[in-house]
Structure formats: C-alpha cells, structure tokens
Amino acid sequence: MAVSGPDTLVIVRDVDSLRRRIAAWRRDDLKVALVPTMGALHKGHLALVQRGLQLCDRVVATIFVNPKQFGPNEDFGAYPRQESEDFQLLAAAGVSLLFAPDVAAMYPPGFATSVRVAGLSEELDGAHRPGHFDGVATVVTKLLLQACPDAALFGEKDYQQLAIIKRLQTDLNIPVDIVGVPTMRDADGLALSSRNAYLTADERALAPALHKAIVAAAASIAEGGDIAAALTTAKAAIAAAGFGRIDYVEARHADTLAPLQNATEPGRVLAAAHLGRARLIDNVAIQR
Amino acid sequence: MAVSGPDTLVIVRDVDSLRRRIAAWRRDDLKVALVPTMGALHKGHLALVQRGLQLCDRVVATIFVNPKQFGPNEDFGAYPRQESEDFQLLAAAGVSLLFAPDVAAMYPPGFATSVRVAGLSEELDGAHRPGHFDGVATVVTKLLLQACPDAALFGEKDYQQLAIIKRLQTDLNIPVDIVGVPTMRDADGLALSSRNAYLTADERALAPALHKAIVAAAASIAEGGDIAAALTTAKAAIAAAGFGRIDYVEARHADTLAPLQNATEPGRVLAAAHLGRARLIDNVAIQR
Numbered sequence: 419m420a421v422s423g424p425d426t427l428v429i430v431r432d433v434d435s436l437r438r439r440i441a442a443w444r445r446d447d448l449k450v451a452l453v454p455t456m457g458a459l460h461k462g463h464l465a466l467v468q469r470g471l472q473l474c475d476r477v478v479a480t481i482f483v484n485p486k487q488f489g490p491n492e493d494f495g496a497y498p499r500q501e502s503e504d505f506q507l508l509a510a511a512g513v514s515l516l517f518a519p520d521v522a523a524m525y526p527p528g529f530a531t532s533v534r535v536a537g538l539s540e541e542l543d544g545a546h547r548p549g550h551f552d553g554v555a556t557v558v559t560k561l562l563l564q565a566c567p568d569a570a571l572f573g574e575k576d577y578q579q580l581a582i583i584k585r586l587q588t589d590l591n592i593p594v595d596i597v598g599v600p601t602m603r604d605a606d607g608l609a610l611s612s613r614n615a616y617l618t619a620d621e622r623a624l625a626p627a628l629h630k631a632i633v634a635a636a637a638s639i640a641e642g643g644d645i646a647a648a649l650t651t652a653k654a655a656i657a658a659a660g661f662g663r664i665d666y667v668e669a670r671h672a673d674t675l676a677p678l679q680n681a682t683e684p685g686r687v688l689a690a691a692h693l694g695r696a697r698l699i700d701n702v703a704i705q706r
Numbered sequence: 707m708a709v710s711g712p713d714t715l716v717i718v719r720d721v722d723s724l725r726r727r728i729a730a731w732r733r734d735d736l737k738v739a740l741v742p743t744m745g746a747l748h749k750g751h752l753a754l755v756q757r758g759l760q761l762c763d764r765v766v767a768t769i770f771v772n773p774k775q776f777g778p779n780e781d782f783g784a785y786p787r788q789e790s791e792d793f794q795l796l797a798a799a800g801v802s803l804l805f806a807p808d809v810a811a812m813y814p815p816g817f818a819t820s821v822r823v824a825g826l827s828e829e830l831d832g833a834h835r836p837g838h839f840d841g842v843a844t845v846v847t848k849l850l851l852q853a854c855p856d857a858a859l860f861g862e863k864d865y866q867q868l869a870i871i872k873r874l875q876t877d878l879n880i881p882v883d884i885v886g887v888p889t890m891r892d893a894d895g896l897a898l899s900s901r902n903a904y905l906t907a908d909e910r911a912l913a914p915a916l917h918k919a920i921v922a923a924a925a926s927i928a929e930g931g932d933i934a935a936a937l938t939t940a941k942a943a944i945a946a947a948g949f950g951r952i953d954y955v956e957a958r959h960a961d962t963l964a965p966l967q968n969a970t971e972p973g974r975v976l977a978a979a980h981l982g983r984a985r986l987i988d989n990v991a992i993q994r
Contacts, residue, residue, distance in 0.1 A: 433879060533878070536820065
C-alpha cells in the first residue's frame with residue numbers, strides 16, 4: 419500500500435477523497451492533525467501547521483471561505499483568495515494534504531443542519547456579527563467529522579471562536595483534541611490576520627495601537643487596578659490612535675468568557691475595532 | 707486481549723467506558739451497530755437489534771430518556787422506565803453492550819450546544835412539539851459521536867425523526883450508515899410504542915382505528931383518488947372511532963416530507979392523534 423510521505427502535498431476537493439487518503443494513514447497507525455483555514459495564509463497559519471507536526475505524523479490543512487459565517491453586509495466576496503500561493507506555503511511547511519472544497523461540496527442542495535453554542539456565541543463578536551458563530555460552529559463540526567483527525571488546531575487570535583469550538587467538541591462528544599495556538603504578531607505587536615491586507619500604509623502604521631492598548635489594560639488589571647477604568651483607558655487610547663468604531667474592549671474569564679469579576683480569575687482582555695475597511699480583533703492574557 | 711462475546715451483556719454509564727469497549731472490538735475488526743432507545747422496550751426495539759445483528763458483528767443499545775426532547779407539558783416524568791426488564795430483553799436479543807447514562811453524564815454543567823435541522827423539524831410533529839426535534843437531533847448526534855458505530859438503526863414508526871436523523875448525518879458528515887427499520891405492529895395493526903402503556907383497555911380496543919384510517923387513505927391516494935379528500939375521510943374516521951384531538955393527518959413526500967403533489971411521487975401518510983393520556987403517531991407508505 420502506497421502512503422504519501424510528508425514531502426508531497428496533495429490537494430483534494432471532495433470528502434471521499436479526503437477520507438480515503440486519511441484512512442490510508444490510519445492503516446499505518448499515523449496520527450493526523452487538522453488545520454482548518456479560510457486561506458490567505460500567513461505565519462499565524464503556519465504556526466498551526468508547525469504545532470500540528472509536533473503533535474501528529476501528518477497535517478491536513480483545509481481552505482474554505484465559509485459563506486455561512488459572513489453576515490449579509492460583511493466581506494465574503496472581498497475576502498482574499500490566493501490558493502496557489504497558499505498551496506506553496508503549505509507544501510513548504512510540511513502539510514501532506516490540502517482539502518479545498520467548493521461551496522456546493524460543503525452545502526449541497528437540501529442542506530438544512532446547523533450547530534449552535536448558546537450563550538458564548540451571543541457575546542462580544544457574536545453581538546456584532548449575528549449568526550457568525552453558528553456558521554463557524556457548523557462548518558467546524560463538518561470539517562472535524564469529515565477528516566476525523568486526532569487533533570485540530572486553531573489560533574488564539576480568534577479567542578472566542580476557540581472557546582466555542584472547545585465547547586461544541588465537548589458537548590457533542592467529537593473524538594478530537596482541540597488545540598489552541600498562541601497568536602503570531604508582527605514586530606510592532608499587530609496580530610497577524612488575513613484582513614490586515616485591507617489596511618492602507620497609514621492605517622497599518624497605527625494598527626498596533628489596538629494591541630498596545632489591551633496589553634496596558636491587562637497589565638493594569640493584573641496589578642490590581644480597577645477593571646472598568648482599565649478598559650475605559652484602553653478604549654480612549656484606541657480611539658485617540660485613529661481607529662473608527664470600537665465594537666468592544668472587554669475583560670473576560672479565560673474559559674467561560676463571562677465578565678471578569680476580579681484579577682484572581684484566569685482572565686483575558688479582548689477587543690474589536692474598525693480601521694478603514696478592516697475590522698481588527700485581538701486579545702491578550704491577564705498575566706498575574 | 708479479552709473481547710467480550712456476543713452472549714454477555716455489559717452495562718456502562720459513561721462515555722469513556724463505552725468507547726473503551728468499542729475500541730476493543732475495533733481492534734478485532736468487528737463491525738458495530740448502535741440502537742438508540744429511551745427504554746421501555748418492545749418488539750419494535752428488538753427488531754432494530756435483530757437488523758443490527760444482520761448488518762454488524764456487535765450491537766450496542768442505549769437507554770436514555772432525553773429531557774431535551776420533551777416539552778414542559780409533556781410526559782418526561784411519567785415516561786415508563788424499566789431498566790432491569792429492558793436489560794433482560796436486550797441480553798436475550800443478543801446485544802453486547804448497553805449504554806445507559808444519566809442526565810448529568812449527557813448534559814454536564816455548562817452544556818450549551820444544540821443541533822438543528824431547519825424546515826423538516828418545524829413540520830408535522832415539530833409544529834405540535836416545539837423544540838422536540840432539536841432535542842432529538844442533539845442527543846442523536848451525541849450518541850453517534852460517543853459510539854462511532856458503523857450503522858445506527860431507527861424505527862420507521864418515528865418517520866419524521868428518521869428523516870431528520872438522515873438529514874443531519876448527511877449534513878454534518880457523520881461517518882455512519884443510518885438504517886430505517888419497518889414499524890412493528892400488533893395483530894390488529896396498532897404500531898408498537900412505549901406510550902401504548904398509557905392506554906386503558908377500552909382505548910386500546912379502539913386505537914387500531916388510527917392505522918386503519920391511514921392505510922385506507924394511502925390506498926385511495928395510490929389508486930389515484932383525490933389527496934385532500936382521502937385525508938379528510940381519514941380524519942373523520944379517526945374522530946368517529948373515539949380519538950380526541952387530531953394533530954395532523956397528512957400525505958407527504960417520503961424523503962423530503964414536503965406536501966405530496968401527486969401519487970407518482972414516493973409518498974407517505976402520517977398521522978398523530980390523542981387518545982386518553984396517550985398521543986399516538988403512525989405512518990404508512992403509499993404503495994403504487
């Protein structure tokens with residue numbers, strides 16, 4: 419039986435082909451990691467691949483710009499698509515298999531099922547992007563059950579998304595380890611994001627103010643400062659830097675995302691704000 | 707490695723124990739069938755076991771009276787529970803493993819996820835039992851992912867439930883074959899149901915009128931009779947027999963459950979009506 423080695427990246431577009439290739443690895447007792455992405459890859463995605471290769475023998479990446487997680491006025495049409503560049507990056511990073519289905523393969527006629535995580539999905543980004551996390555929960559459930567990997571890796575940059583995926587994995591008893599990977603940042607602190615491509619040079623220059631403001635808030639809270647005051651200061655700093663609408667700057671429990679009661683709980687400061695065409699999100703731990 | 711044979715029925719109450727035993731069979735390349743039930747077993751359930759044993763090497767049954775699929779004014783508290791009798795029936799039928807979790811094992815604190823099949827879940831029984839099919843879809847998804855069987859068997863008596871489970875299996879890419887098993891009936895035509903236990907002797911005597919009426923309607927439609935007229939006649943017959951409220955008597959497409967346009971489509975007549983404390987449902991094929 420031929421088993422493709424880790425050096426050859428194969429692309430498949432349907433679930434049967436995906437499963438056939440993974441089944442061949444399973445027969446050789448190889449462990450499989452899944453890295454779901456929407457493409458437009460950057461070093462943050464490659465950090466997920468790297469972690470996957472540490473945990474498992476083979477890494478499967480997926481590229482699917484999921485229409486169900488975009489609102490009617492969001493950037494589904496404009497979201498950057500660059501499959502051939504992505505393919506090269508994944509091949510160089512050691513990915514063995516790329517699953518890149520089209521929308522009809524994921525949502526054929528008659529598709530009617532959704533997965534919803536109550537509570538967590540309505541907070542923070544969920545309050546500003548109605549339906550977004552239902553779309554995320556549904557597509558991630560599908561990808562996990564299509565590939566049945568041992569581990570699946572998600573970036574902490576989308577911290578609320580990670581919390582929702584951990585919750586649905588537990589609740590639905592999906593047999594997989596969900597692994598969060600720390601956010602990758604440019605030297606000036608800006609979290610890597612495919613949507614950073616929307617920024618003009620001027621906007622890019624001021625974008626790190628978001629990270630700087632939440633780092634300062636987290637430090638203040640960790641030192642025992644008043645939580646509300648720290649968040650107000652952060653919002654003022656983000657606005658002063660030149661951001662447009664600030665959707666939220668919040669201190670939350672690191673696991674439940676409930677409002678943080680005090681600095682002795684594991685906490686996280688999370689923020690979302692608009693800058694030109696981009697809506698940037700970021701979050702940092704409150705390090706006691 | 708010890709593998710329990712098909713003659714010994716073992717009961718487990720947590721997912722880890724369930725998975726450990728199934729994993730042992732997997733190492734021996736044995737195929738596994740799942741028969742989810744709410745207990746109070748009758749010959750209809752045993753027909754599911756029998757079909758499971760035809761398709762697979764081992765049958766796992768589950769008994770879980772799922773609170774999420776009962777409405778606030780429904781019979782969750784009164785639903786018949788008789789685990790030791792059920793255990794004997796399953797052992798005699800050749801079931802190898804019984805998974806009988808308590809509510810806290812299925813829905814621990816913090817549980818927040820639901821699975822929903824839009825459209826199909828709102829029709830027929832769904833219109834009369836709001837939230838019922840969301841509860842069914844969620845618990846069945848969990849059971850399928852807890853056991854990861856090769857096949858899972860469900861009775862055609864709950865025809866809409868079967869259609870919803872087939873839909874979510876397809877939509878979420880759950881790697882399992884969903885198998886429908888024909889309804890078992892008493893000699894007088896009454897579909898076997900755990901809820902028949904609610905009937906008094908007098909009610910039991912007139913209960914077969916439901917089946918008789920939908921068989922007549924299906925025959926009339928199959929012969930080219932007017933669909934609406936056939937359903938009106940069936941409703942009148944059910945009312946005349948002594949049933950209380952009739953929730954619906956409908957002719958639907960056998961796969962999509964959309965209203966039947968004509969007798970050349972694959973069709974099904976489905977009905978639900980109240981009789982004393984019981985709410986009885988039944989359905990039959992329109993045989994062309």
